Structure formats: C-alpha cells, structure tokens
Amino acid sequence: KAGVTQTPRYLIKTRGQQVTLSCSPISGHRSVSWYQQTPGQGLQFLFEYFSETQRNKGNFPGRFSGRQFSNSRSEMNVSTLELGDSALYLCASSLEAASKNIQYFGAGTRLSVL
Amino acid sequence: AQSVTQLGSHVSVSEGALVLLRCNYSSSVPPYLFWYVQYPNQGLQLLLKYTSAATLVKGINGFEAEFKKSETSFHLTKPSAHMSDAAEYFCAVTPGGSSNTGKLIFGQGTTLQVKP
Numbered sequence: 488k489a490g491v492t493q494t495p496r497y498l499i500k501t502r503g504q505q506v507t508l509s510c511s512p513i514s515g516h517r518s519v520s521w522y523q524q525t526p527g528q529g530l531q532f533l534f535e536y537f538s539e540t541q542r543n544k545g546n547f548p549g550r551f552s553g554r555q556f557s558n559s560r561s562e563m564n565v566s567t568l569e570l571g572d573s574a575l576y577l578c579a580s581s582l583e584a585a586s587k588n589i590q591y592f593g594a595g596t597r598l599s600v601l
Numbered sequence: 602a603q604s605v606t607q608l609g610s611h612v613s614v615s616e617g618a619l620v621l622l623r624c625n626y627s628s629s630v631p632p633y634l635f636w637y638v639q640y641p642n643q644g645l646q647l648l649l650k651y652t653s654a655a656t657l658v659k660g661i662n663g664f665e666a667e668f669k670k671s672e673t674s675f676h677l678t679k680p681s682a683h684m685s686d687a688a689e690y691f692c693a694v695t696p697g698g699s700s701n702t703g704k705l706i707f708g709q710g711t712t713l714q715v716k717p
Contacts, residue, residue, distance in 0.1 A: 491644070518703050530691065530707035543704050577644055581703050587633050587652040590703055592644035 488514060491580050491593035499599045505566040508596045512559050512580030518542075519561040520590060521553060524575040533576075536561055537583070565598075573600045603628045603694050607708035615716050620664075620679040622711045624692030627673065634675040635693045635705065636666055645691065651675060662686070687715045 492511040500506050512519050521533040532545040536555035553563040559580075565572055575597050579590035608623040626632055633652045637645040649660025656668040666677045675692060689712050693705040 520703055520705075522705075522707075529709045530705075532704050532706070535702060535704055543702050545704075579645075579703075579705075587650075588703060589635075589647055589650065590705060592637075592646070594642070594644045 491578055491591050493576075493578050493593035493596050495596060496594065497597050497599075499601065500568050501601050502568055502570060504568050505564060506568060506598060507562055507564045508576055508578075508598075510561045510563075510578030510580075510593060512561070512578075513591055516580035516582055516591070517559050518581045518583055518588070519555055519559065520579045520581075521561070521563050522577045522579065523547075524577060524595070525573075530577070533563065568600045570600050573598060603632065603696065603706045605692050605694050605706055605708035607690075607692055607711050609711055610709065611712045611714065613714040613716060614682045616684055617681050620677070620682045620686065620713065622677040622690050622692075622713065624666075624675045624677065624708060625673050626675060626692070626694045628694055628696070630696050632694045632696065634666075634668060635695070636660065636664070636675075636677050637691045637693060639689045639691065639710075641688075648677070648690075682713075682715045684715050684717065687713055689713070 494509045518537045520535040524530045535543040539555045550566045555561045575595045577595045579592045581588040604627045606625045635650045636648040649658045651668045659665045664679045692708040
C-alpha cells in the first residue's frame, strides 16, 4: 500500500507570492492533518480535516488555509508569503479523526521563501 | 491544555550503549502518547504508542517506553545503540479516551548522536 504522498518535495517562492501544497493520504484514510516544522518553533499543528470538514485549526494566521476533497486528498494554501513561512510542511493521514489512531506522515514539502 | 517537554535537545551515546531519551507531558485528561523518529530529509515514522493498555510499550527497532502516570513521563529507551539509530526523536501527546481529534502536540525533539 502506498504511503502518504506530498507534492512537490521542494518549492522556492518569493515574498508576497502564494503557494499550494498537495497531500494524498494512504488509501482508505479519511483524516488528514498538516504540520509546520521549523528549527525555531519545532513541529506545530496547522489544521485537521475529516470527510471534507475542518475539525481543528492551530494558531496560525488566516493566510494559511486548507481543504479536503471527496477522495480525501488535501491541499493547503499559503497566501502573501513571508520569509518566516520557510519551513518543512508535513502532512499526516489516519483512518479516522480519533486520537488513538496512528498518524502516518509524508516526506514533506520544503518551502523556501526568498 | 496539553504540552510535552523533551529534556535534552542533543544526546550522544557510544555504539552499544544504553539510549535514554526523556519525555514529560502535561495533560488535563488521560493522554495518548507517541514517539516518532525523523531521519534527514524524511517525514516522521512511528516508533511506538501508548493508548492506555500496557504501561510498558514495545516498539520497532528495539525501542521501548514506559508510561509513568505519577511522574507524567514517557521516556524512550533502547538497551544497545546502533549507528543507524542516529536521528531526531519526537515525543507527542494527544487527548485520550474517545476524543475525535488526531491533533498531535509535539516536544521540541532530541537529536541522538551515536559514536563508533
């Protein structure tokens, strides 16, 4: 069974631009979560989607948004990019939106904002 | 509110020595606890999880962790370190019980160095 797939793996953008990252969960998984990883702040929760609905949102500005499609694939969008948005963005999928379920992580998309 | 503290951002051991990575949590409800490992340029891989069954949890690659409620700890151990264990390790917590969220709260991570 294929794992969590994130595309693209690397992105370079300039300040003010917007970016869309994609995540394909493991087949049969209906819950997708996004995390931002930076050296200074570590791993921080962005949002969680289940059955196309946002279930939880972390403490990030409104420039960060996401959505989930009927096939459980998810995208996240960051508008008006800032230098501080440079990070590794990780997507995780699980069977259901339940805390005991294992989150399976993708390899991430590394975003560099110049 | 929940939080995780990993004591020691860097731990260095010799090959064959005991590995001990410390994790303390804070949670207002019974927690579920996880240890993940991250190798360079990769995502996170689950090592083991505690979900209120046995307090001593065995994971992959010879790692294990013990849930100690009285100490609010979930330390990760391995009797004998291998060079391949060099990576960054993350402890994470999520609300236990029938909580319907998969949101993980992570510690700051501990980089394990294994010396030959």
